[in-house]
Amino acid sequence: MNSLTLQPTPPVAAPDPVPTAGPRPLRRWISVAAACAAGAGLLLSLPPYGLWFLAPVAVALLAAATHRRRLRAGLGLGMLAGLVLFVPLLDWTNLAAGWLPWIMLSLAQAGYLALVGLAGAWLSPLHDRWRVLWPLTAGLLWVTQEALRDRAPFGGFPWGRLAFSQGDAPALRLAVLGGAPLVTFAVAAAGGALVALAWRRWSRPRTWAGAAGFAAVAAVLVAGPALVPVATPAGETRTVAIVQGNVPRLGLDFNAQRAAVLLNHVRATQNLADEVRLGRKPKPELVIWPENSSDIDPLRNPDAAQQIAAAATAIGVPILVGAVLRGDVPGEIRNAGILWKPVTGPDLDQVYIKRHPVPFAEYMPLRPIARVVSAKADLVKNMVAGQTPGVVRTPAITVGDVICFEVAYDSIVRDTVTGGAQILAVQTNNATFNEAEARQQLAMVRLRAVEHGREAVMVSTVGVSAFVGTDGRVHSPTGFNVAAVVLRGIHVGGPRTLATRLGHWPELAAVGLAVLLLALAAPMRRRRNGDNPAAEHTTEER
Structure with missing residues (x-):
């Protein structure tokens, strides 16, 4: 009888492990x-x-x-x-x-x-x-x-x-x-x-x-x-007036209306002087005009200088004027805040030149390429940047002056406070934009006032202009695309905040x-x- 021989069964290889999906994201x-x-x-x-x-x-x-x-x-x-x-x-x-x-x-x-x-x-x-x-x-x-x-x-x-x-x-x-x-x-x-x-x-x-x-x-x-x-305002107050002169029409061609824009701010200030003289309003210790309120260089144009001098003489206090200054090189300009005094005129020791011109708006990098992108490239002049913080010392207040978009930059605003600013002033021109942009900018002013414990003003050619407290609250805001003059007592000075010290x-x-x-x-x-x-x-x- 034949015997059955059992052969050992070869081992069966284990199947390869199936990869699992692992942690899954949202669909x-x-x-x-x-x-x-x-x-x-x-x-x-x-x-x-x-x-x-x-x-x-x-x-x-x-x-x-x-x-x-x-x-x-x-x-x-x-x-x-x-x-x-x-x-x-x-x-x-x-x-x-x-x-x-x-x-x-x-x-x-x-x-x-x-x-x-x-x-x-x-x-x-x-x-x-x-x-x-x-x-x-x-x-x-x-x-x-x-x-x-x-x-x-x-x-x-x-x-x-x-x-x-x-x-x-x-x-x-x-x-x-x-x-x-x-x-x-x-x-x-x-x-x-x-x-x-x-x-x-x-x-x-x-x-x-x-x-x-x-x-x-x-x-x-x-x-x-x-x-x-938040920072507690100092006890001392100064009365400040902000003048929103408005422009004949909104748009990029507001520069073509520069004589009318200057005249609007002059007349508004003179009207304020009449109100003060009649006892209807208190006399301010400083008047602030917005960026581009004098788009005619008052240091080179006698007519513009005469009009600003007339406004300063009428109100009897210095005016911080937003002006465009022409350079010695053709095509070069400077965006400036100039302290204009009633008797002596422009104080050339108290001039702030904008430190951060906006690329593609105030100066044009890569201009040959920009001409391909936009037909308006050559409308942008060559704005030269300033080198020193915007600390403007007036007889009544030391102002931390920043111009337009500069309020968005931490260091530019802080430099004015470490330089001795007692209040913050944002001179701006929203005539080329719209109300949404103006309100976005006002939100930045509110943050800066809290950050540095300094009351602030935002003054625009067309609005929105306002006063802001150290708690971020907005006071006396103006409408958009209207003329307005607002006065308010503003607290000056105060200790530096932790944010200011830390930088x-x-x-x-x-x-x-x-x-x-x-x-x-x-x-x-x-x-x-x-x-x-x-x-x-x-x-x-x-």
Whole structure:
């Protein structure tokens, strides 16, 4: 009988492990919708809408949209949010420069939000491991983004900062401690707390304690700053008059109306002098005219000088005149604030020359290329920048003078206060723009008044002109595109705030910490991708 021989069964190889999907992002269409909503929320948080509470929500939406996304997807989602924000926010530039420069500027600004989206995607492993860091990283990323945007290219363009959306919010008070960067940090950190609160499995009861913690953090960041004391105004007051002379018509060709604009401000001041003489109004100790109130150089044109002298003689006090001065080189101009005294005329020792002319508006870099982009390129003259801070000493008050867009730049305003300014004055001309731009600028003035503990005035050719207290409140605002003269007692001086003393150091510290966190996330990304090479692909397909 044959015996059966049992052969050993060869071992069966175990199947290769199937790659798992790993942490998943939001579905693609939800991410796109969230990015668009983030841009819209940022837009509506800023003037003229002023829905400040949408700012942290918008930060949270962009963070959620980019979390666990590929880097290029994060970049694209940030760019999308930036376009939704900046295209409508900066539409007033279209009134002066045309649609192509407007779109190009909007694209450039949106690029910085694209970097925020990229960084949000990059930090995803860090947030997945330590969700508690989300408020910190959100605050640091937004401060860093604004620090870059405030400086480059061509000196930067700080429009639309988170801090400038908080004029009516408790967070504005944080400016007294750390300026605009601290306000931005608090708003963005509140957004980080919101996304950390929402990004959880709500079906797990044990996570409710963490959710309550993030909710508390968001509430403290949003409402807590109401307890921060602002600078107390000094007891001494001076009566200041601001003159909004108006222009015959709005538009870029207001320069062609320069004789009429000057005459409007002269007559308004003379009418004020008549009211003072009749006892109907108190006599001011200083009169402030806006930027471009004398677009005719009064140091070279005797007629313009005679008209300003007549106004100063009538009112009997110095006038801070916004004037355009012609240079010795053909085509060169200077945007200046000149102290004009009643008897002696212009005080050439008290002249401020604008330090930060606006590229493509007050001077034209890359002019040959700009001619291809806009037919209005040659309308922009070559404005020469000043070299010294705008500290103008009048017999009654030392004024920290900044001109137009300069109020958006932290260091330019701070330099006037460290130089001895007792009040802040923003001379501006909104005749080439619209009321939305004017109100966006007024929001910046409000922040500066709180930041440096100095009462402030904004005086415009067409509005909005106003007085602002050290708590950020607006007093006696004028309408837009109307003539107006407003007088008010304004507190002068006071101790320097912590924000003034610290200067740019809080912002530099935030940028340094942001760079450190981005570097720390690198090994975590390598580990995740090495352990699960299919994860990035799978999450992108959802």
